[in-house]
Amino acid sequence: MVPDLPAELAGRRIRVAVLCGGESPEHDVSLVSARNVLGAMDPERYDPSVIQIGRDGVWRRAGQSAALSVTPGLPPEAGGAEFDVVFPVLHGPNGEDGTVQGLLELLHVPYVGPGVLGAALTMDKEAAKRVLQAAGLPVVPWVTVRAGKARPGWEATTGRLGRPVFVKPARMGSSVGVSVAATAEELDRALEEAFAFDAKVLVEQRIDGREIECAVLGNEYPEASVPGEIASTHDFYSYEAKYVDEHGARLHAPADLAPDQAERIREMSVLAFQALCCAGMARVDFFLTAAGKDGEAAAGARDGVYINEVNGIPGFTEISMYPRLWATTGLEYPQLIDRLISLAFARHAARKERGR
Numbered sequence: 001m002v003p004d005l006p007a008e009l010a011g012r013r014i015r016v017a018v019l020c021g022g023e024s025p026e027h028d029v030s031l032v033s034a035r036n037v038l039g040a041m042d043p044e045r046y047d048p049s050v051i052q053i054g055r056d057g058v059w060r061r062a063g064q065s066a067a068l069s070v071t072p073g074l075p076p077e078a079g080g081a082e083f084d085v086v087f088p089v090l091h092g093p094n095g096e097d098g099t100v101q102g103l104l105e106l107l108h109v110p111y112v113g114p115g116v117l118g119a120a121l122t123m124d125k126e127a128a129k130r131v132l133q134a135a136g137l138p139v140v141p142w143v144t145v146r147a148g149k150a151r152p153g154w155e156a157t158t159g160r161l162g163r164p165v166f167v168k169p170a171r172m173g174s175s176v177g178v179s180v181a182a183t184a185e186e187l188d189r190a191l192e193e194a195f196a197f198d199a200k201v202l203v204e205q206r207i208d209g210r211e212i213e214c215a216v217l218g219n220e221y222p223e224a225s226v227p228g229e230i231a232s233t234h235d236f237y238s239y240e241a242k243y244v245d246e247h248g249a250r251l252h253a254p255a256d257l258a259p260d261q262a263e264r265i266r267e268m269s270v271l272a273f274q275a276l277c278c279a280g281m282a283r284v285d286f287f288l289t290a291a292g293k294d295g296e297a298a299a300g301a302r303d304g305v306y307i308n309e310v311n312g313i314p315g316f317t318e319i320s321m322y323p324r325l326w327a328t329t330g331l332e333y334p335q336l337i338d339r340l341i342s343l344a345f346a347r348h349a350a351r352k353e354r355g356r
C-alpha cells in the first residue's frame with residue numbers, strides 16, 4: 001500500500017507517466033535513469049507509461065511517433081490515456097530547471113520531485129551557491145563569468161582562487177562542459193568549452209578532497225540517507241568517468257566517515273534541501289578535505305566540508321548514488337519509488353487544499 005494516496009485511487013493501479021529524454025545534452029542519461037525507475041516500479045501497484053521528449057523537443061508516447069498534446073487545466077492526455085501522476089526523470093535544462101514543473105503546475109497534475117523554484121534554484125549553480133551561503137552553508141569559492149564581457153585575467157582569477165581552477169557552465173549536469181585549468185591558455189579553452197553550454201560560467205577554486213554524497217527524501221521535513229563516497233579513477237568525476245568508462249569510479253556506500261562527520265553531512269544535506277526549496281528528493285554533493293582534521297581553516301569551508309552542488313532530480317542509472325544510498329539506509333528501490341510517488345500526491349493535495 002502506498003501511503004497518502006487520494007481516495008479515488010484506492011483499489012486500482014496508479015497510472016504513472018515517466019517523462020524522460022529531453023532537449024539537453026543529458027538526454028541519454030535521462031533515458032537510462034528512466035529505464036531503471038520503470039524497472040523498480042511494482043507492476044501490481046503501478047501502470048506506468050513512458051513519455052519521451054525528443055532532442056527536437058517533441059513529446060511522444062514511447063514507441064509511437066505522434067506528438068502529444070497537453071491542455072492547460074486538464075490532466076495531460078495521450079491517445080485517450082490519462083495519468084494520475086508524472087515522474088519527471090529529466091536532467092539538465094528544460095526538465096530539471098523548473099520549466100517542465102511549471103507546465104505540470106498549470107496542468108494541475110501531481111508530479112515527483114522539486115517544484116518550479118526548487119528545480120530552478122538547484123539547476124543554477126550560481127543561484128544555488130548564493131542561497132546556500134545566505135543559509136550559512138559552506139560553498140566552494142568562485143567567480144561568475146558572463147558571456148560577452150571581458151574574460152577575467154589568469155593572474156587576477158588565480159590570485160583569488162589559487163590554481164588550478166575548475167570551470168563549469170552554471171546550468172548543466174553530468175559534468176558536461178566541466179574542465180580543470182592549470183594555465184592561462186587552459187583557462188581560455190575551458191571558458192570556451194563551458195560557454196558552449198551556457199551564457200554564465202563559474203570559475204571555482206579546485207578543492208583537493210573526497211567526494212561525498214547524501215540522498216534526501218521528503219517534503220517539509222525530509223530525511224537524509226547515510227552518506228556515500230565516489231572515488232573517481234580519472235582526473236575528476238568527468239562525463240567519461242561517470243558514464244563511459246565502467247571503471248571510471250568506485251562507489252562506496254556508506255562512506256567511511258567518523259560518526260559525527262557523517263551526522264554533520266546529513267544535517268547539512270537537510271538544511272541545503274530546505275534552503276533550495278527542494279521537494280520529494282535531492283542529492284547533496286560535498287567535498288571533504290583533510291583541513292578539518294588538522295584544524296586548518298580553508299576559505300569557505302566548515303571543518304573541511306564544502307557543498308559542491310545539489311541535484312533536484314538525481315540520477316537513477318545503475319551507477320547512481322541516490323537509489324543506492326537509500327538501499328544502504330534500509331529503503332529498497334521499490335519502496336523508494338512508493339515514497340516518492342506518495343510525496344508527490346501529498347504535496348499536490350496540500351497545495352490544492354490551500355487553493356494554492
Ligand SMILES: Nc1ncnc2c1ncn2[C@@H]1O[C@H](COP(=O)(O)OP(=O)(O)O)[C@@H](O)[C@H]1O
Pocket residue numbers: 140166168172173174175176178204205206207208211232236237238285308309
Ligand atoms: N571546485 C572543484 N574542485 C574539485 N573538483 C571539482 C570542482 N568542481 C567540480 N569538480 C569535479 O567535477 C565534477 C563535476 O562537477 P559538478 O560541479 O558536480 O558538475 P555537474 O553538475 O556536471 O555534476 C565533480 O564531481 C568533481 O569531480
Ligand SMILES: [Mg+2]
Pocket residue numbers: 174175285309
Ligand atoms: Mg556533480
